[in-house]
Amino acid sequence: MRTPIIAGNWKMNKNPEETQAFLEAIKGKLPESSVVESVIAAPAIDLNALTWFSKDEPLKTAAENCYFEDEGAFTGETSPKALSEMGIDYVVIGHSERRQYFKETDEDINKKAKAIFRNNMLPIICCGETLEQREAGETNAWVAGQITNALKDLTAEQVASSVLAYEPIWAIGTGKTASSDQAQEVCHVVRETVAKLYNDEVAGKVRIQYGGSVKPANIAELMSKEDIDGGLVGGASMDPESFLQLVNFKG
Numbered sequence: 001m002r003t004p005i006i007a008g009n010w011k012m013n014k015n016p017e018e019t020q021a022f023l024e025a026i027k028g029k030l031p032e033s034s035v036v037e038s039v040i041a042a043p044a045i046d047l048n049a050l051t052w053f054s055k056d057e058p059l060k061t062a063a064e065n066c067y068f069e070d071e072g073a074f075t076g077e078t079s080p081k082a083l084s085e086m087g088i089d090y091v092v093i094g095h096s097e098r099r100q101y102f103k104e105t106d107e108d109i110n111k112k113a114k115a116i117f118r119n120n121m122l123p124i125i126c127c128g129e130t131l132e133q134r135e136a137g138e139t140n141a142w143v144a145g146q147i148t149n150a151l152k153d154l155t156a157e158q159v160a161s162s163v164l165a166y167e168p169i170w171a172i173g174t175g176k177t178a179s180s181d182q183a184q185e186v187c188h189v190v191r192e193t194v195a196k197l198y199n200d201e202v203a204g205k206v207r208i209q210y211g212g213s214v215k216p217a218n219i220a221e222l223m224s225k226e227d228i229d230g231g232l233v234g235g236a237s238m239d240p241e242s243f244l245q246l247v248n249f250k251g
């Protein structure tokens, strides 16, 4: 049985003061982590507030990115070692915005995944196609390729504990959600890819999120699909009431 995992991704929004106000508003209202894992991925400057909050509340914390070296002369980068030492649980890697604007490659993402495991955290690895790729019928092969490259040389145990997030680029921040059937179809391709690379047991354990205009109104329908174990939510995770509705989707 896979524990549902709903992660807010704040992207480059909220300062420490706004983060504090958000946390005050959700205090005492999150589901137990064994029922639904609630995660917030926040800018590096806000992570300290999240880790303090998570000492008393069932919130898991995530960085939105990290570098693939542990430390050194890499001005402006975030150390996975330091993230781990401050108590961060997850790191989002391979988000389409990082691939598009910061030219991150599958190889970078694979190196980051290894750095995250080396530092005892877990990756949330994103994949997803453009509208052009979808219209050309290339979605499944493209997503399978991204997943295969991201997981290169990871052990079965590491992959089983990973979170994979399918986010069609055309549905991110556009208000255009993939239908639950479209989302399920590609999440199934992601799980089959893991089964082919590893085995059915690993594929049965890995958790797969859907992301792209997820909101309180569509979360339950998406979560009812067999291969969808969670959501990676941008816009609708910014407001505390909306975030609470998402993580409490079971009612």
Ligand SMILES: O=C[C@H](O)COP(=O)(O)O
Pocket (backbone or CB within 6 Å): 009, 095, 167, 171, 172, 173, 174, 175, 211, 212, 213, 214, 232, 233, 234, 235, 236
């Ligand atoms: O990581 C989150 C995704 O990019 C989805 O963003 P969105 O919910 O604003 O469409």
